[in-house]
Amino acid sequence: MRDFLVTALHVVSIGVIFVGLVQVLVYLAEIILASRALIVRPPLGESSILWRRYGDLTPPVAVIAPAYNEEKSIVGSVRSLLSIQYPSLEVIVVNDGSRDGTLAKLIEAFGLERIERSFEPAIKHRPIHGLYASPRYPQLLVIDKENGRGKADAMNAGISLSRAPLICAIDADSLIEPDALMRAVRPFVDDPERTIAVGGTIRIANGCKISGGRVAEIGLPRNVLALTQIVEYLRAFLLARLAWSRMETLMIVSGAFGIFRRRAVIEVGGYDPDTVGEDLELITRLHRYNRERKRDYRIEFIPEPVCWTEAPETLEGLGKQRSRWQRGAMETLFKHGDMLFRRRYGRVGSLGLGHIFLVDLIGPPVEVLGYFIIPLAWAFGILAVDYLLAFLALIFTFGVAISVASLVLEEIELRRFPKARDLLVLAGVAILENFGYRQLSNFWRVRGMYQYFRGVKAWGDMPRLGLAG
Amino acid sequence: MLIAVWIVSIGFMLISLSAMAVLIIVRAVTAARSMRQAEWRAEALERIFKMLAEDSTVQLPARTPRGYTRLLTGLASDLLALLRGLEHGQLVEIFQAAGVREILIGDLRHWNARLAQAAAENLRHFRSPESVAALRQTLTHRTPEVRLAAALSLAEMKEAPPVEELVRILDIGSAEQSRLAVELFRRLAHREFETILAIAADRSRPALLRLMALEALAEQRDPRLVAVTSAIARDETGDIASQAVRFLGALGDRSVAPIISAGLQSADWRVRVQAATAAGRLGLGELSEQLTELLDDDAWWVRHRAGEALGSLREGGIEQLRAVSAGGEDRSRRAASLALDTRSVVARG
Numbered sequence: 001m002r003d004f005l006v007t008a009l010h011v012v013s014i015g016v017i018f019v020g021l022v023q024v025l026v027y028l029a030e031i032i033l034a035s036r037a038l039i040v041r042p043p044l045g046e047s048s049i050l051w052r053r054y055g056d057l058t059p060p061v062a063v064i065a066p067a068y069n070e071e072k073s074i075v076g077s078v079r080s081l082l083s084i085q086y087p088s089l090e091v092i093v094v095n096d097g098s099r100d101g102t103l104a105k106l107i108e109a110f111g112l113e114r115i116e117r118s119f120e121p122a123i124k125h126r127p128i129h130g131l132y133a134s135p136r137y138p139q140l141l142v143i144d145k146e147n148g149r150g151k152a153d154a155m156n157a158g159i160s161l162s163r164a165p166l167i168c169a170i171d172a173d174s175l176i177e178p179d180a181l182m183r184a185v186r187p188f189v190d191d192p193e194r195t196i197a198v199g200g201t202i203r204i205a206n207g208c209k210i211s212g213g214r215v216a217e218i219g220l221p222r223n224v225l226a227l228t229q230i231v232e233y234l235r236a237f238l239l240a241r242l243a244w245s246r247m248e249t250l251m252i253v254s255g256a257f258g259i260f261r262r263r264a265v266i267e268v269g270g271y272d273p274d275t276v277g278e279d280l281e282l283i284t285r286l287h288r289y290n291r292e293r294k295r296d297y298r299i300e301f302i303p304e305p306v307c308w309t310e311a312p313e314t315l316e317g318l319g320k321q322r323s324r325w326q327r328g329a330m331e332t333l334f335k336h337g338d339m340l341f342r343r344r345y346g347r348v349g350s351l352g353l354g355h356i357f358l359v360d361l362i363g364p365p366v367e368v369l370g371y372f373i374i375p376l377a378w379a380f381g382i383l384a385v386d387y388l389l390a391f392l393a394l395i396f397t398f399g400v401a402i403s404v405a406s407l408v409l410e411e412i413e414l415r416r417f418p419k420a421r422d423l424l425v426l427a428g429v430a431i432l433e434n435f436g437y438r439q440l441s442n443f444w445r446v447r448g449m450y451q452y453f454r455g456v457k458a459w460g461d462m463p464r465l466g467l468a469g
Numbered sequence: 470m471l472i473a474v475w476i477v478s479i480g481f482m483l484i485s486l487s488a489m490a491v492l493i494i495v496r497a498v499t500a501a502r503s504m505r506q507a508e509w510r511a512e513a514l515e516r517i518f519k520m521l522a523e524d525s526t527v528q529l530p531a532r533t534p535r536g537y538t539r540l541l542t543g544l545a546s547d548l549l550a551l552l553r554g555l556e557h558g559q560l561v562e563i564f565q566a567a568g569v570r571e572i573l574i575g576d577l578r579h580w581n582a583r584l585a586q587a588a589a590e591n592l593r594h595f596r597s598p599e600s601v602a603a604l605r606q607t608l609t610h611r612t613p614e615v616r617l618a619a620a621l622s623l624a625e626m627k628e629a630p631p632v633e634e635l636v637r638i639l640d641i642g643s644a645e646q647s648r649l650a651v652e653l654f655r656r657l658a659h660r661e662f663e664t665i666l667a668i669a670a671d672r673s674r675p676a677l678l679r680l681m682a683l684e685a686l687a688e689q690r691d692p693r694l695v696a697v698t699s700a701i702a703r704d705e706t707g708d709i710a711s712q713a714v715r716f717l718g719a720l721g722d723r724s725v726a727p728i729i730s731a732g733l734q735s736a737d738w739r740v741r742v743q744a745a746t747a748a749g750r751l752g753l754g755e756l757s758e759q760l761t762e763l764l765d766d767d768a769w770w771v772r773h774r775a776g777e778a779l780g781s782l783r784e785g786g787i788e789q790l791r792a793v794s795a796g797g798e799d800r801s802r803r804a805a806s807l808a809l810d811t812r813s814v815v816a817r818g
Contacts, residue, residue: 052590053618116807189648390472401485404485411496419496420494
């Protein structure tokens with residue numbers, strides 16, 4: 001019996017270490033690819049140069065901002081959206097059946113009146129109760145619709161009502177930098193035939209000074225959870241998305257800030273309201289649709305355009321968010337599982353979905369298993385010390401190295417943090433997050449998997465303080 | 470093997486931490502320099518604005534801070550883009566005296582493509598044989614964005630090579646698909662209108678190149694465009710035909726009515742959409758019957774644009790919409806009603 005137990009522990013330990021090693025190799029590859037992508041990325045320049053260069057050539061964009069129970073911040077958010085610098089802009093706010101005074105606040109603040117507007121019934125969505133506009137703000141349209149249990153349905157209504165060739169998905173409570181659209185739309189000008197979607201960077205606004213609906217001064221939050229998420233977002237955007245974009249296998253354009261060719265989204269049927277990871281699922285479906293038709297297309301990530309978002313500052317809020325993201329990844333993976341490693345889908349099926357399979361499906365439970373099995377087995381003398389060291393290397397030392405490497409890239413290429421002290425604090429966080437936060441994050445992801453298998457569909461409320469309000 | 474993983478991880482972590490430590494130290498050390506640069510820029514701006522206000526002469530502050538050249542070119546780029554006329558000329562002289570032109574010519578060969586592109590864009594302010602020669606050399610730069618920026622500057626300086634040569638060097642419409650080529654054609658249209666028109670008419674050329682050439686010319690409203698654009702609209706299909714029909718609407722020549730009428734009957738919905746829009750823009754009342762029929766088109770965009778077009782016709786359009794909204798088929802009745810409602814909102818606005 002003991003022999004069997006020892007053999008089993010060895011096998012499990014080797015499995016845990018193997019999975020960890022593959023993940024680390026993927027991250028190391030991401031560092032190399034992201035570094036190269038940052039160095040050779042097309043020149044963009046200052047805002048004034050962008051206007052001179054692209055001002056007459058940019059296609060109209062409809063910014064679609066779904067809002068649900070956001071009466072405290074909605075007016076400030078909409079004012080912020082209306083101040084975006086872009087030659088031809090339409091702002092569509094979708095009141096997704098809010099139970100509070102979101103619509104009333106909008107009507108009062110912007111002098112809205114009920115209107116009729118013909119629209120292309122291209123995508124299914126819940127019924128629309130009314131459309132509102134104002135001669136004072138001709139670029140603003142407010143859609144009041146029945147609640148659709150999530151952002152996807154609200155986005156679909158916005159897409160149906162929009163008339164611009166490009167749509168920009170954002171969260172109503174996020175803040176887009178004034179020139180972010182101008183920067184993000186570049187691939188649609190430089191490669192108009194092939195580009196169907198572009199994502200920008202999401203950064204954490206907690207701790208920043210907000211004035212007039214804009215981030216006036218970049219700063220760091222005092223809340224440890226928010227601080228940790230700053231490093232986490234840098235790793236996700238500057239390493240992962242840049243690297244996968246470089247390989248033409250970008251699998252997600254964040255729902256908080258992404259630009260899409262409207263026709264391409266309509267072709268695939270819009271956002272899927274039956275998933276909580278609608279942004280990941282849409283991009284996967286765009287890949288599937290275009291690969292199956294052997295089309296030459298581009299889905300790109302650009303690091304410069306920035307959208308600021310509020311990060312949860314409580315364990316409960318963050319845990320719910322992470323479990324939901326995990327469920328979203330699982331839903332997409334199982335829905336499009338037939339693409340996995342199929343030649344027809346090329347590197348999207350092998351590398352793109354393969355990455356999700358490894359990092360989102362296999363990685364978290366295996367790592368959590370390792371936390372229990374390997375130290376215990378070593379303590380009882382069943383495992384040799386080199387197993388323990390290898391496990392510690394994969395979790396902690398490589399973890400620190402990869403997090404710090406993302407900060408190094410940020411400082412060399414983007415330099416958004418104004419003070420040396422900010423960098424010092426973030427470097428400390430990049431080290432410490434591997435001791436506690438990482439484990440917690442994996443626990444939330446495993447909980448998300450459990451919820452997925454139990455059929456949980458709820459989004460869950462996330463308490464927000466509001467950025468623009 | 471497992472021990473090696475541990476050792477490699479320690480090594481990698483130490484490399485990352487060391488790099489970060491160096492960057493933090495560099496940042497701390499350069500903070501003071503950044504402050505001095507900001508002070509220099511503020512003083513330079515003050516002197517320049519004083520000069521512009523008093524129409525006097527000015528000298529930029531002495532070049533004390535490190536990073537002076539970037540500061541100088543950045544200031545030149547910002548200010549020269551803002552001003553026109555005499556003041557622009559004065560500024561060019563100031564920056565030329567400070568050596569900006571030479572810095573920019575040097576930047577064209579910089580390894581960093583962003584700097585090379587900015588230099589290519591800003592050299593247009595410093596017209597001289599040296600600038601032109603350097604920009605012409607840059608037309609073969611390794612980075613497409615830099616090549617295109619050089620071509621645009623040369624075009625603005627009226628020193629660009631012939632259009633056909635530029636199309637060949639930049640491979641516009643094939644390897645180079647940027648819409649910035651439209652801007653390039655616009656800048657060259659005064660000089661080589663006929664050549665660009667011939668490119669648009671040449672069916673052996675890539676469709677994208679032809680579309681960009683046509684778009685650049687369409688704004689000119691030159692009567693020579695009508696015949697070529699009409700031929701493209703008549704003979705081509707798909708996207709190129711729909712764009713040609715769109716440009717016909719922009720040219721303002723009502724003699725193209727037969728082409729628009731044919732477009733309204735096209736099998737391609739994109740062509741029908743553009744034909745309806747063009748009919749409205751040109752006020753082609755004689756096509757109101759056809760437009761009314763399109764209120765029942767299968768494609769929503771065609772119904773929508775047909776309704777808009779009828780609403781914008783001076784005579785008969787509104788009456789047609791009212792008649793259909795009162796008693797037409799379901800789909801056309803709704804399209805007509807919405808077109809009338811939209812008109813009333815616009816009118817109130």
